Structures are given as structure tokens and as C-alpha cells.
Amino acid sequence: MKKILLALTLVFALSSSAFAANTETEPNDTIATADTLEVNSSISGKADNNDVDIFVFVANQTGKMRTNLTNKNQSVAPYVVLASDKTTSLAESSGEAEFEVVAGETYYIKLISFGKSDYTLSLNNL
Ligand SMILES: [Ca+2]
Ligand SMILES: [Ca+2]
Secondary structure, three states, rough: OOOHHHHHHHHHHHHHHHHHHHHHHOOOOOOHEEEEOOOEEEEEEEEEOEEEEEEEEEEOOEEEEEEEEEEOOOOOOEEEEEEEEOEEEEEEOOOEEEEEOOOEEEEEEEEOOOEEEEEEEEEEEE
């Protein structure tokens, strides 16, 4: 009986953390409050005029990575800026962007919009 209870608890913990990891958590408008984005995963969120969404990730290998912004409102076209710090832009795009990373380094993805839009942002190794 004890084993069954433990198994049920584990399943619940796994499913609730997987759900949380796939949706942005406001506030995330600054580097200090950035949402963590796992490599080779995607996250969904909502953008707006006065809303900036910042995601942080650590490169798992040296080489090329790609971000892709989908499910967005085409008329407001949110775009992403990839940065290795607060000022250096590595790539900017309202769709797909490819950029070089170094294993173990921290990077930021800043999403900016000029209107309301749902979006899905994916991050993958190439
Ligand atoms: Ca948001
Ligand atoms: Ca935000």
C-alpha cells in the first residue's frame, strides 16, 4: 500500500512540474526575474504593449542553436532578441533565428511586442 501511494505522488509531482515549465510566469520583464527555458523545449506566453518577456538558458553544447516564434498574432509580430548580456544582441527575429553559443554560457531571450499576442517560443540545438 505504501508503494502505491508513493508512485501516485511521484506521477502528480512530475505532471505538475511539466505543466509549469511550459508556460511563462509573470513577472519576467527583467533579467533578474527571467523565466528559465530548457534547451530543446518550448514555452508559451502572452505578449502585450507594455510587457517584455525574458527567458534565460544555459547552452548545453558549443555550436548553433535555433529559436522559433510561432502561434503569434501576425499583425503585431512580436520579435525575439538573443543576448549574452544586457546589451549585446546575437540575433533578432520575429520568426526563426539561428545563433552560435558556447557550452556552459548563459544567454537571454527577450521577447518584445507592440500589441497583444499569444506565442510559443521554442529553443533547440542544431
Ligand atoms: Ca508575458
Ligand atoms: Ca513579462
